[in-house]
Each structure stands twice: as structure tokens, then as C-alpha cells.
Amino acid sequence: MTLxxxxxxxxxxxxxxxxxxxxxxxxxCRQLDQQVGTRxxxxxxxxxxxxxxxxxxxxxxxxxxxxxxxxxxxxxHSSGNHxxxxxxxxxxxxxSAQIVMPSNSSGVKIAAVKGYGAAITFCxxxxxxxxxxxxxxxxxxxxxxxxxxxxxxxxxGQGTAAVELLEEVPDLDLIVAPVGGGGLLAGTLIAAxxxxxxxxxxxxxxxxxDDAYRSxxxxxxxxxxxxxxxxxxxxxxxxxRNFAIIRELVDDIWRVEDAVILRAMQLILERAKLVVEPSAxxxxxxxxxxxxxxxxxxxxxxxxxxxxxxxxxxxxLPSTV
Amino acid sequence: MTLxxxxxxxxxxxxxxxxxxxxxxxxxCRQLDQQVGTRxxxxxxxxxxxxxxxxxxxxxxxxxxxxxxxxxxxxxHSSGNHxxxxxxxxxxxxxSAQIVMPSNSSGVKIAAVKGYGAAITFCxxxxxxxxxxxxxxxxxxxxxxxxxxxxxxxxxGQGTAAVELLEEVPDLDLIVAPVGGGGLLAGTLIAAxxxxxxxxxxxxxxxxxDDAYRSxxxxxxxxxxxxxxxxxxxxxxxxxRNFAIIRELVDDIWRVEDAVILRAMQLILERAKLVVEPSAxxxxxxxxxxxxxxxxxxxxxxxxxxxxxxxxxxxxLPSTV
Numbered sequence: 001m002t003l004x005x006x007x008x009x010x011x012x013x014x015x016x017x018x019x020x021x022x023x024x025x026x027x028x029c030r031q032l033d034q035q036v037g038t039r040x041x042x043x044x045x046x047x048x049x050x051x052x053x054x055x056x057x058x059x060x061x062x063x064x065x066x067x068x069x070x071x072x073x074x075x076x077h078s079s080g081n082h083x084x085x086x087x088x089x090x091x092x093x094x095x096s097a098q099i100v101m102p103s104n105s106s107g108v109k110i111a112a113v114k115g116y117g118a119a120i121t122f123c124x125x126x127x128x129x130x131x132x133x134x135x136x137x138x139x140x141x142x143x144x145x146x147x148x149x150x151x152x153x154x155x156x157g158q159g160t161a162a163v164e165l166l167e168e169v170p171d172l173d174l175i176v177a178p179v180g181g182g183g184l185l186a187g188t189l190i191a192a193x194x195x196x197x198x199x200x201x202x203x204x205x206x207x208x209x210d211d212a213y214r215s216x217x218x219x220x221x222x223x224x225x226x227x228x229x230x231x232x233x234x235x236x237x238x239x240x241r242n243f244a245i246i247r248e249l250v251d252d253i254w255r256v257e258d259a260v261i262l263r264a265m266q267l268i269l270e271r272a273k274l275v276v277e278p279s280a281x282x283x284x285x286x287x288x289x290x291x292x293x294x295x296x297x298x299x300x301x302x303x304x305x306x307x308x309x310x311x312x313x314x315x316x317l318p319s320t321v
Numbered sequence: 322m323t324l325x326x327x328x329x330x331x332x333x334x335x336x337x338x339x340x341x342x343x344x345x346x347x348x349x350c351r352q353l354d355q356q357v358g359t360r361x362x363x364x365x366x367x368x369x370x371x372x373x374x375x376x377x378x379x380x381x382x383x384x385x386x387x388x389x390x391x392x393x394x395x396x397x398h399s400s401g402n403h404x405x406x407x408x409x410x411x412x413x414x415x416x417s418a419q420i421v422m423p424s425n426s427s428g429v430k431i432a433a434v435k436g437y438g439a440a441i442t443f444c445x446x447x448x449x450x451x452x453x454x455x456x457x458x459x460x461x462x463x464x465x466x467x468x469x470x471x472x473x474x475x476x477x478g479q480g481t482a483a484v485e486l487l488e489e490v491p492d493l494d495l496i497v498a499p500v501g502g503g504g505l506l507a508g509t510l511i512a513a514x515x516x517x518x519x520x521x522x523x524x525x526x527x528x529x530x531d532d533a534y535r536s537x538x539x540x541x542x543x544x545x546x547x548x549x550x551x552x553x554x555x556x557x558x559x560x561x562r563n564f565a566i567i568r569e570l571v572d573d574i575w576r577v578e579d580a581v582i583l584r585a586m587q588l589i590l591e592r593a594k595l596v597v598e599p600s601a602x603x604x605x606x607x608x609x610x611x612x613x614x615x616x617x618x619x620x621x622x623x624x625x626x627x628x629x630x631x632x633x634x635x636x637x638l639p640s641t642v
């Protein structure tokens with residue numbers, strides 16, 4: 001089967017976005033190694049521009065289009081990190097961005113989008129309202145919709161994190177990635193499996209938003225219905241383009257409970273001294289669970305720390321939940 | 322005047338401790354640069370072993386003594402980062418550490434010291450009680466007291482952070498450091514002024530614990546009496562050895578209010594995504610104040626992020642104070 005994105009797309013994306021993103025550091029933490037029983041290599045996308053890996057895909061999408069198309073501007077709908085990343089990417093290209101955000105978006109995220117100079121349209125907090133508002137803006141502006149994850153340019157861009165990780169630590173046994181819409185996971189699979197066929201790629205998903213797990217197990221795309229998890233970046237349904245790649249290439253999907261996600265987040269904050277959002281702690285949560293721990297003991301594990309945009313005033317730590 | 326520590330001591334310390342500490346990364350953050358109007362280079366000692374620069378001095382002190390002396394063990398009194406750093410250094414040398422901690426020390430810090438296998442003696446939370454308890458342990462064990470800051474080996478060890486910072490960013494105009502007991506500041510002065518005579522070194526101190534400022538202004542050592550600040554690592558009185566160096570070499574001492582320290586801490590957490598303790602935010606707080614900002618505009622500034630051991634359950638952020 002031919003997949004819609006290949007390593008050449010990811011390499012091309014990397015060349016295209018290099019000057020617009022951080023090459024984020026890979027960090028290690030002996031205390032966490034001891035806790036988990038593996039050697040952990042954290043790819044710090046929480047230190048990425050706009051605070052999340054989303055800047056990779058957004059820059060690739062925005063800079064891959066012609067001047068003629070780009071100058072009509074970009075539109076997306078997102079309550080989260082993709083909104084800020086797209087706003088920033090459009091600003092760097094010198095074109096407009098219009099972002100549809102649900103009316104209950106956090107003040108921090110609204111401020112970030114505004115800070116990059118994008119125009120915000122608020123809508124009711126549900127998917128039909130978001131899509132309707134975006135469609136209206138597209139019709140009025142003639143701009144281009146950049147979907148947060150179900151898009152080949154986005155997938156190729158997100159895959160560049162794994163390229164950098166494997167450049168720095170070529171002999172990984174395993175890479176663990178969170179899965180929500182599936183952009184980061186699909187990009188990681190495309191890149192990692194082509195660069196280093198022996199590396200295993202495992203997705204970790206909150207138990208309360210396990211549509212990727214259920215889709216993968218059943219072989220049929222299953223939507224995310226009424227998801228419930230503290231990992232607010234992983235609520236969305238898997239993209240269909242993403243599912244096609246994940247179904248083909250992923251080695252396993254683990255599910256974790258929110259209590260373990262929060263414990264993992266606390267460990268990263270307290271031990272690694274890195275600010276991460278709950279979604280970014282999901283891969284480590286997977287490694288903390290006893291069955292996974294038995295399977296990964298002694299291995300060299302790359303961990304994608306996907307983002308660091310968390311409301312510090314309401315830091316969800318285990319004892320406060 | 323001949324000072325009690327020179328660059329050769331710092332270089333020797335660096336060689337001695339290199340295998341026992343992290344060479345911590347130097348990080349930059351464009352958003353904070355814009356906020357402050359300078360180019361900031363953060364030396365991330367919050368990512369140091371045991372979570373603070375204190376591991377540098379403690380390792381230097383512990384590894385500079387003969388086997389005969391070391392095997393009798395080490396003693397110190399500290400409620401904070403030096404306690405954990407000394408416990409860790411002694412464990413690496415395979416000798417015992419006895420730590421006197423005030424009975425009101427935080428649970429997190431007690432757990433860290435225990436985690437490194439040191440024996441803890443609790444005492445009343447005041448300096449005479451701490452010194453008396455330490456004296457008793459010294460007499461019983463024949464061990465060696467490692468003072469947290471008023472000690473040449475400690476000063477030389479702390480100076481190694483500035484050596485690494487200037488290796489990575491040789492053309493700094495300015496280095497800003499927090500000052501409490503003065504170990505980090507004195508070591509930084511010795512190293513930076515010898516390596517790069519043109520670099521200015523500025524200390525920043527909480528207004529509610531400004532004994533270094535008052536000592537420096539008056540030319541006479543002034544103790545810290547009833548200090549009040551959120552920067553709990555900077556409550557202590559300046560060491561006399563440290564004062565002799567600081568008086569000779571420091572370019573300026575700025576004082577900052579707690580509200581600005583908390584704002585700086587929030588900026589580091591939210592923008593740089595690094596977990597720091599309030600004391601570590603004091604240098605950035607100095608740069609945020611308008612008079613300093615005018616003097617530093619456009620300069621290249623090294624910022625010593627001294628440590629990251631903060632109780633996340635009680636994160637002191639501006640709006641919660």
C-alpha cells in the first residue's frame with residue numbers, strides 16, 4: 001500500500017521550515033530513568049516556537065504554498081496549539097490568518113493567537129459551529145484552510161521532530177508519542193520507520209479518549225464521542241489520512257488513565273524541571289504502567305514531549321485532582 | 322588585594338567535578354528577549370544534578386579532600402539545595418553525610434536528602450540550633466563541616482557555571498546573578514572577571530533580604546536580620562569570605578521587590594517553559610525593572626538560573642499572592 005506521505009516529504013519539510021522553528025534539545029534525566037527502568041531521551045517540543053510541535057506542521061503548510069495562494073491568507077479552527085502555531089507561521093510569511101476559536105477557549109491561548117497578530121472569530125464550542133464559521137471565512141476571503149492534523153503537509157511537518165531525534169540518538173529501540181488527531185504520530189511513523197526500520201513506534205492515548213485505539217483494534221475509523229480526559233490536546237477524533245498511516249505502521253497503542261497522566265506530568269515538572277502540558281505527559285504515563293514497564297526495561301526510549309502550554313494558575317497535579 | 326580564590330582554583334574545580342555534574346544547557350527565548358529588550362542567555366542550573374548549582378560547590382568540596390579525611394564523613398546544616406547537593410556528593414564518594422535540617426523544612430527537600438542516603442538530624446528552625454546540632458555531630462563523627470557558601474572550595478565550585486557560560490557565549494556584556502550567602506556570586510565574579518575582564522557582573526537581591534546591598538554600600542559586613550522574601554534561597558546572611566570578593570569585584574547590586582520576582586518567575590515558566598524556584602527568577606526580575614532595562618537595552622546578558630526546586634503544589638504566582 002502506498003501511503004500519502006513519505007520520508008522525502010518529511011525531509012523536504014525539514015529543509016523548508018528549518019529557519020522558522022527551533023531545533024529543540026534532547027534532554028535526559030537520570031532520576032526519571034531510574035523511575036522507569038529505561039534510558040529516556042526527551043525531545044523537548046515544549047520548548048518549540050509557540051510552545052508545541054504544532055509550529056512544525058503549520059510552518060510547512062504555510063511555506064509550501066505559492067505566493068499567489070498565500071497572499072489570500074489562511075484560515076483554521078482550533079482552540080489550542082495549532083491556532084497559535086498557524087497565527088505565527090502566517091505572520092512570518094507576512095500574510096493574514098483568521099482563526100475560529102470556541103468561545104470557551106482559555107485566556108492564555110486567546111492571548112497567544114492575538115499576540116501573533118491573527119484575527120479571531122469566536123463560535124459556539126462544538127465542531128459543526130467551528131466548521132461553519134471557518135467555511136464562512138474561507139468563502140469571504142478566498143483563503144486556504146489549514147486543518148490541524150488531517151493534512152499531508154501538516155503530517156510531514158510534524159515528522160521532522162523524529163528526524164532530529166534520530167539524528168541525535170540514532171540507536172533508539174523505541175519512540176513513544178501521544179495520539180489525538182494523529183498528526184504527530186503519523187509523521188513520526190513515516191519518518192522513524194524509514195530512517196531506522198528497527199525502531200518501534202508506540203502511541204499512547206488517554207483511556208477516556210481512546211478512539212485511535214478502538215479504530216486500530218477494529219480496523220475501522222471510529223470517531224471520538226464525548227471524550228473525557230485531562231489531556232486537553234488529545235480530545236479530537238483521529239484524522240482519516242492519519243488513520244491510514246497509523247493502521248499500517250504503528251507497533252502498538254497503549255491506553256493510560258488520567259491519574260497516571262497527572263503523575264507523569266508531575267514527574268516531568270519536578271524531576272526534569274520542564275513545563276509540559278498534560279497531553280505531553282501521556283507517553284511517559286504509558287511507560288509508568290507496569291505491563292509497559294516490563295516490556296521496555298533496559299531499552300533506549302525516545303519520548304516526544306509534545307507541548308508546554310498549560311495554565312500554571314490551574315496546574316492539575318495529582319493531589320489537587 | 323589578594324583574594325582567597327582565583328581562576329586557577331575554579332579551573333581546577335571544573336576539572337575535578339566534571340564527571341559528577343551536568344554541563345547544563347544555555348537556553349535562549351525570543352519572547353523574553355523582546356520583553357526585556359536584551360539578548361538573554363540562560364545558564365540552566367535548574368537542570369543541574371539535584372536541581373541547583375549547589376551540586377558544583379558540594380562536589381568540589383567533597384572531592385578535594387583526601388581519602389583519610391573523606392572517610393570520616395561530611396556534616397552540614399541546610400534546609401535547602403545545599404543539603405541535597407552535599408548528600409548526593411557524599412554518596413558519589415561513597416562516604417556518609419549527616420545533614421542538620423530545621424524541623425520546618427519542606428517535605429520535598431527532606432525526601433531529596435533521604436533519597437541520596439544521608440542521615441538527617443532535625444533541629445529548631447534557627448541558626449544557633451542548627452550550628453549547635455552540627456557541632457555535636459562533628460564532635461561525635463570526626464567528620465568535616467562543609468559550609469553552604471562561606472568556604473573557598475564551595476566558591477570555586479560555584480564559579481564553574483560562569484566558566485561554561487562564557488565558553489558557550491564568549492561575548493557577553495553582562496552577567497546577572499542572585500545573591501544570598503554569596504557563593505554563586507563570588508565564584509562568578511572570580512571566574513568571569515578573570516576570563517573576560519570587560520564583562521560586567523551584577524548581583525540582584527530581594528529588597529526584603531538586602532544585606533549584601535547594605536554591606537556593599539556601607540563597606541562593612543551587615544547581617545541579614547529578619548529577612549522577608551518569597552525567594553527562600555536568599556534569606557541567609559552574606560558569608561564573610563564571599564563579601565571580601567564581592568566588595569572587590571561586583572559592578573553593581575540591584576534590589577527587587579517580591580512582586581517583580583514572582584512576575585519574572587511566571588515569565589520563565591510560561592515563556593521559557595522551565596521550572597525555576599523564586600530565587601532563580603531574581604536576576605530576571607532585576608532586568609524587568611525600568612532603570613535596569615534602560616541600562617541594559619540591546620546588550621547580551623548571561624542570566625544564572627540558579628535552581629528549580631519549588632513546591633509545585635504551592636507555586637507562588639503573581640495572581641495567587
